[in-house]
Amino acid sequence: MISINRATTEDYKIIVEIGNVSVEEAHRASSPAKDLNEFIKKNYNDEVIKSELSDERNIYTIIKVDEEPAGFSKIIFNSEHSNIQQKNVTKLDRIYLLSKFFDLKLGYELLKFNIDLSKKNNQSGIWLFTWTGNNRAINFYLKTGFAIIGSHNYQVSANYSNPNHQMFLNIL
Template identity: 40%
Template sequence: MFTIRKATNKDVKKLTEVGKKAFYLPHKDAIPKHIMDVYLKENFNEENIIAEINNKNFEYRLLYVDDTLAGFSKIILNQKNENINLENVTKMERLYLVEDFFGKGLGKELFKYNLDFIQKENQKGIWLYVWIKNFRAIDFYKKVGFKKIASYDFPISATETRPNYLLFLEF
């Protein structure tokens, strides 16, 4: 049994832990440890997560299996992209699952939950960046209908980027 709900400030500690684990897993062999440590510290710290949860433009949704946080999503409504010629599109910055919950259809459920939400908000599509070597994620996104429309150099540090695809799903 799983549940999905909106994140609150009480969830910050668990969110930072799951975020670090979920980002680390597909990138651990590609990003040098000293750069990874800084990236995780800067992007998954409690101050940042609290600020984002309290920002009305960000939507965090938590996926629980029983009492365990199995994953979460972060979307930003009305987030334009220079490669998409539509208004009212959503950026999905995170759709993360803890490895123990892979292969159970939970990512698809969380994604469907977000799709329903953004369609009710009159969005015309959803876009995201995904690292070109994150094959599990790319496969998932293709299965739910995303198309590659561009490439993007995702900054990992002041001196390093990782090649990403820009994927888009229009409704």
């Protein structure tokens, strides 16, 4: 049984725990360990995630399988970007599943939930950044209809950045 629900402030531990494991696994090859660890420590601790969850603009969603948390996503409506002409576009800021839940179409279900929610909120498209070496994620996005529309240097730590694709999905 799959459930997909918006996270509340009480769900912070789930996001911190999955974030610490999944972000490290997905980006291990993208950055020196020191810089990636700094990134994870800074962005996935109890205080930061509690504060993110208490900001209405951050829409975190948790997907569970038989009550067990499998992953989460974060979107922000109306996140315009200079490279995108369309107005009212959503940024898919984070989407992470635990690896034991890969390839079960849970990523697709979670993405679909976010697309439907974005449509209901008068959004015209969804965009994201993804590290250029993340083949699993890039294939997933291409399969679900995203196109590569640009590139971006993602700042991982004070001293390290890596190349990202910018991708876009029209949902009009």
